[in-house]
Amino acid sequence: MLRQVFRLTMAPTTTMATTIMRMRRSCHAVPVRRFSSVARGVSITFCDKSGSRKTVVCKPGESLLEIAHANEVDLEGACEGSLACSTCHVILEQSVYDKLEEPSDEENDMLDLAFGLTETSRLGCQVRVTNDMDGMVVRLPSATRNMAVDGYVPKPH
Numbered sequence: 001m002l003r004q005v006f007r008l009t010m011a012p013t014t015t016m017a018t019t020i021m022r023m024r025r026s027c028h029a030v031p032v033r034r035f036s037s038v039a040r041g042v043s044i045t046f047c048d049k050s051g052s053r054k055t056v057v058c059k060p061g062e063s064l065l066e067i068a069h070a071n072e073v074d075l076e077g078a079c080e081g082s083l084a085c086s087t088c089h090v091i092l093e094q095s096v097y098d099k100l101e102e103p104s105d106e107e108n109d110m111l112d113l114a115f116g117l118t119e120t121s122r123l124g125c126q127v128r129v130t131n132d133m134d135g136m137v138v139r140l141p142s143a144t145r146n147m148a149v150d151g152y153v154p155k156p157h
């Protein structure tokens with residue numbers, strides 16, 4: 001079969017090696033790369049109380065609190081994710097909120113203490129990012145219960 005193809009495709013001035021090399025190249029299709037959110041990570045935009053936005057790329061499975069701290073977003077997280085505060089309060093888009101499992105009783109108890117609670121409020125330490133959250137906007141509330149009055153700005157851990 002190869003010889004037959006070779007005879008049909010070989011021009012009189014080309015060598016057999018050149019023709020075989022060309023045939024091999026044409027047989028091995030170059031895969032088309034599609035950059036899905038899985039390959040490049042999940043893009044999330046944090047929007048602070050002043051309305052300024054910061055878009056970051058993260059891995060699925062990380063919590064919003066971990067992502068915020070890794071990217072110097074001012075989301076406090078005083079208890080470091082142990083459900084003992086409400087300082088990691090975030091406000092999600094309705095479409096994202098609806099896809100999540102219901103908050104646990106412990107999370108709801110802490111959310112009740114959150115400043116500026118909304119219908120789509122969650123605790124950032126309890127929300128793990130998934131691929132279908134790509135492009136979502138996370139709003140930070142205007143204040144948290146732990147906020148100090150002396151101008152203290154929390155640092156990532």
Ligand code: FES
Pocket residue numbers: 065076077078079080081082083084085086087088110123124125126
């Ligand atoms: S960091 Fe305290 S409850 Fe999330």
